[in-house]
Amino acid sequence: MVGIYLSGTGNTKHCIEKLLHLLNETAQAVPIESRNVAEELKRHDFIVLAYPVQFSNVPIMVRDFIMHYSELWKGKKVLCVATMGLFSGDGAGCSARLLKRYGAKVVGGLHIHMPDSVCDVKLLKKSVEQNRKIVEAADQKIEKTVAKIKNGKYPHDGIYFYDRIAGLICQRLWCYGKTKDYTNGLKISTECIGCGLCEKLCPMGNLHMENGKAVAENRCTMCYRCISSCPKKAITLLGNEVVEQCRKEKYRADYQPDS
Ligand SMILES: Cc1cc2nc3c(=O)[nH]c(=O)nc-3n(C[C@H](O)[C@H](O)[C@H](O)COP(=O)(O)O)c2cc1C
Numbered sequence: 529m530v531g532i533y534l535s536g537t538g539n540t541k542h543c544i545e546k547l548l549h550l551l552n553e554t555a556q557a558v559p560i561e562s563r564n565v566a567e568e569l570k571r572h573d574f575i576v577l578a579y580p581v582q583f584s585n586v587p588i589m590v591r592d593f594i595m596h597y598s599e600l601w602k603g604k605k606v607l608c609v610a611t612m613g614l615f616s617g618d619g620a621g622c623s624a625r626l627l628k629r630y631g632a633k634v635v636g637g638l639h640i641h642m643p644d645s646v647c648d649v650k651l652l653k654k655s656v657e658q659n660r661k662i663v664e665a666a667d668q669k670i671e672k673t674v675a676k677i678k679n680g681k682y683p684h685d686g687i688y689f690y691d692r693i694a695g696l697i698c699q700r701l702w703c704y705g706k707t708k709d710y711t712n713g714l715k716i717s718t719e720c721i722g723c724g725l726c727e728k729l730c731p732m733g734n735l736h737m738e739n740g741k742a743v744a745e746n747r748c749t750m751c752y753r754c755i756s757s758c759p760k761k762a763i764t765l766l767g768n769e770v771v772e773q774c775r776k777e778k779y780r781a782d783y784q785p786d787s
Pocket residue numbers: 534535536537538539540541579580581582583584585611612613614615616642643644645646699750751752
């Protein structure tokens with residue numbers, strides 16, 4: 529068993545690591561941008577594929593990954609895991625349908641509610657304490673799910689036809705354009721000090737330095753990793769100002785904010 533995941537602000541990483549650890553202590557979680565990800569996909573028969581939902585859809589980087597390795601999915605068992613800030617309808621079902629097309633045997637889908645990662649839009653923002661509670665509830669859901677899986681019962685979140693209708697009607701129909709392609713919409717303000725952190729972090733290699741400033745290209749998968757990490761809060765995408773940088777470690781009980 530291996531886990532393959534995309535995680536922008538750490539939510540999905542947290543969930544897949546916990547899930548794998550409880551399912552099989554030796555299983556590794558591999559970021560989708562790792563060099564060895566194809567090797568890991570080839571080597572294992574059971575894949576846990578995890579990603580954050582974006583507008584009730586799978587991030588384009590994950591869709592491209594599935595399609596790029598289309599010949600490797602045949603006969604693999606796959607559990608699709610989608611983390612989300614509020615609602616996705618069929619967040620897990622979207623990748624499940626694509627994977628089935630390439631011959632994967634989808635064993636189930638799991639939706640996990642986590643803190644919202646869109647840190648440049650006020651909507652859905654919660655206090656650190658509220659987000660801690662959300663993470664606690666997510667941990668409990670993962671624990672219960674693993675107990676059921678160990679008894680041979682996989683979850684089916686987002687997999688059924690009515691989930692698909694909910695995902696379509698409530699969001700995808702109206703927002704499909706936002707996830708159809710990579711975006712060139714990243715904005716970098718003059719606050720940028722050229723520290724290079726965003727360039728190092730971006731899973732798409734979408735950022736580079738020019739004359740001591742960060743410059744974005746047009747291959748952003750909207751993961752919000754750079755936006756949530758920039759020390760100058762200089763990067764935005766959907767909004768125009770960073771409200772609260774979202775990073776999973778903030779929700780640990782022992783987290784101390786920078787003074
Ligand atoms: C561009 C974008 C779109 C999102 N759309 C949705 C959505 O449609 N429904 C939802 O519940 N959460 C949505 N979210 C929230 C994330 O899915 C959620 O916070 C997720 O746990 C982030 O995981 P990560 O930290 O691993 O990236 C969106 C986040 C981003 C960045």
